[in-house]
Amino acid sequence: MFTKNIVGGEFSSEGKSTFQSFNPELNRHNAELFFEATSVEAARAAKLAKIGFEKFQKVDHDKRASFLRSIRSEMERDKTIILDAFCAESGLSRERGEKEFTRTVFQLSSFADLVEKNEWIEASIDTSDHPAVPDLRKQLFGIGPVLVFGASNFPLAYSTMGGDSVAALAAGCPVIVKAHPSHAKTSGLVASAVLRAIVKNDMPPEIFSHLYAVDFKVAHQLVQHEAVKAVGFTGSFHGGKALFDLANNRKHPIPVFAEMGSVNPTIVFTENNEDKYDAWAQVLSQSMLTDAGQFCTNPGLIFIQKSSTSKLFIHQLEELFLNEAPKCMLNSSIAETFREKKQKLLAADLGVFKQSTNEVRENYGAQAFLKVDAETFIREEQLREEVFGSFSVLIEFETYLEILSCLEVIEGQLTGSVFVSEEQMKNYRELIQQLTSKVGRVILNGVPTGVRVCPSMNHGGPFPATTDSRFTAVGIDSIYRFARPVSFQNFPDDLLPKALRNKNSFGIARRINGEWTKKDVG
């Protein structure tokens, strides 16, 4: 059944077109034939999501939480087959699959906890002691059906029941997933788990649709559908920007949160830090290599301070980086693009290009870097474009002013990292401030990969890292992308949403007349 689309909680396979996913490791198609969604199915999914939204709004928060936990259990029941599919469709290791699975179910639990607590709705009450002054009470509600795009590089954590979907469901928004065709089976198995959880928890089936499509036609149709009220996307700049533009050109524009990759500037101050070279080269090369560098947090720009010993550091980094065996990439098209982009930079002849000389199998990506000076970096815009895979530009800079000038030309990023000794840090306050103004997360003596899923994580950043720097895509605060406030004026107590009534029956913190408190009103 996972080869069929899910339309408003029902399996559906009305189209004639099918496709197969691909095993990049074995360089052959996987067995299953998946049904592409038709435009009729897509339209039905949107229409049902609208109905689902009305029903879902009436579901108590604790039931919503149980539903999320139930999705977790259902996924865990199928963990083995999900991970088999994960590996067969992504070329990623079982170990990575385990990690990503753990993260995905952790996200389900975090949002279940969040929703159950009822505090995320930011209940606010302003009472009145004068008949001419109205009583006002406000809380957040789900914004409406959310369209979520499965990401190629996170078949679980950013796909069918990844961060965007779980945030949307937690907020009370139906979800329509446009599954990534590269990992259709992984997605389909997760979708089946969601469906079982819907049935077991008596949720309105209309709140979940899961559509297969190889091209963007169905996706574009959905972004433009009036029933869809927000979009969550993780992927390329090209893809995200196209959705953003479509959504803004609707008769009624809707918010699109698109996370569109980054080159994650990483600055290494080598001077007087020879004792740290080993550790830094180790952690950096690992970050550059993990899972073939297929992360939006891959350190794509590494600025290295020229010092009397910096060649040593570069040599160490080079050795560790280039000697490792190239890894399998997510699919053949990504591997191809990786090759092309490297080739283009090599051809541009902007500096020293080095590439792993180890064996590169079909669909594998040979890690490489390009070493340039700061002047070239500032002049050549193409050096600041993301090359998705194990590729970094190393920029040797001479002076503090030079590194500041380099940062000046960099666009918005998810992260920025600085390697520097504790004693030296104080001298670089200005640099850290400049970095802060460009990125969503500043890291000291650490690498951007290995995103910790916790409330204080900000996974976002100024355009073009994302389409809206005001929100994070990771952690419970990501729920605010899909929620909007409504105020109720002069409502009798029993007609108010429960969280806004005089009695604080949920025992939550509420802002009453400007002060956060857990007390009842009056």
Added chain:
Amino acid sequence: MFTKNIVGGEFSSEGKSTFQSFNPELNRHNAELFFEATSVEAARAAKLAKIGFEKFQKVDHDKRASFLRSIRSEMERDKTIILDAFCAESGLSRERGEKEFTRTVFQLSSFADLVEKNEWIEASIDTSDHPAVPDLRKQLFGIGPVLVFGASNFPLAYSTMGGDSVAALAAGCPVIVKAHPSHAKTSGLVASAVLRAIVKNDMPPEIFSHLYAVDFKVAHQLVQHEAVKAVGFTGSFHGGKALFDLANNRKHPIPVFAEMGSVNPTIVFTENNEDKYDAWAQVLSQSMLTDAGQFCTNPGLIFIQKSSTSKLFIHQLEELFLNEAPKCMLNSSIAETFREKKQKLLAADLGVFKQSTNEVRENYGAQAFLKVDAETFIREEQLREEVFGSFSVLIEFETYLEILSCLEVIEGQLTGSVFVSEEQMKNYRELIQQLTSKVGRVILNGVPTGVRVCPSMNHGGPFPATTDSRFTAVGIDSIYRFARPVSFQNFPDDLLPKALRNKNSFGIARRINGEWTKKDVG
């Protein structure tokens, strides 16, 4: 000096083009000649704002608060001349001016309190007890320079130092105001007060620019300027949508919060409510008439349930509404548009059109309404377009299903109101839910005008009421339009922003490892 532009804290009048504001009451131009900003001045304002942002970020929150309070004092010093200008430029009454002045300075104080408390930044800390797990700390910062448009209908509360500007400054964002030419003097006097407060509080002068422009050229230039990071606008759909589109078509799109008016559906259940007709007709007609109906919260659509006595209610409302003397409108162009739009609807011959027959002086607006049946309302899209001024469409509906169908065709709104007895309310839960899904504020037995400025107010709503339903334009929560989170990973304590250090020196509520607390870390 108030006739000059302010560019980065300095008076400037480089252009040759001047204009005068207009006294609609006296039907003649006011004396002062204002200098239109040149494109060079506008570009300088943007460039300086960028510098101002860097400086302003370093200003402590308590100093930012003192600055806002100082703007209040400086405005209060000039209150008399500001209100003289207010009346001479808007045709609004002194009483209204007093009210709006009070609201404006109240807003300054609320935001000063908010900023001083330091809690709005939502400090969040996740510590680590394992070397492989990073320490993460997050808080909100200002998004960057904000471009604010003065609104025609709120010369104080939504203009130079109105809601948008004060929210932006509170968040740490420099402000560039594009003053509304209709009330240039009012704006200029307030801008001068801001300038004095900047000097007295030793604020970076670059954080404030105040530009005069009659057409949208300079405004469009600024929306597209790379230094501008967000836009606040209150005005027409046409104007707001144009800015929204421009901002989204930048190389680096920026968020635009445009509040673009509403028709504010108001539903009156007449059945068995004869005892309430007097009061309801009174409050409704007042809401329709106040300040010539020039509010985004004007009740433009009034749905009246047909009952055995509903004619009585309509008659009462009609009498109260039509008999009052027409009022002066904000400027001659608004008065002219009002006349035209009424004329167009009258010509369309869709129902019973009634207009005040009292004397209508130049620039005054004769209040009017158009009475139609539900079917006509559903069929005719033009009936749902805002007519800015004292004009409402009265729609008589027969059944519950009919009013639900009417609501179905209505677009996003700032507010929706229901007049109904307490006992009857329970029968209309579905209607209230439907209304909730379309609006930012639901009101029972009250009118949409008279927006209470308090934390629980939501002044916003789904498109086209605003360009982003996730934010309010009124109340302290409006600060979140202009703020973005940044996470700090593995920072030594003394390099962290103060609010994120182990010691909770501000004594604020912080989310530590997922729990809100006022404790120190560790």
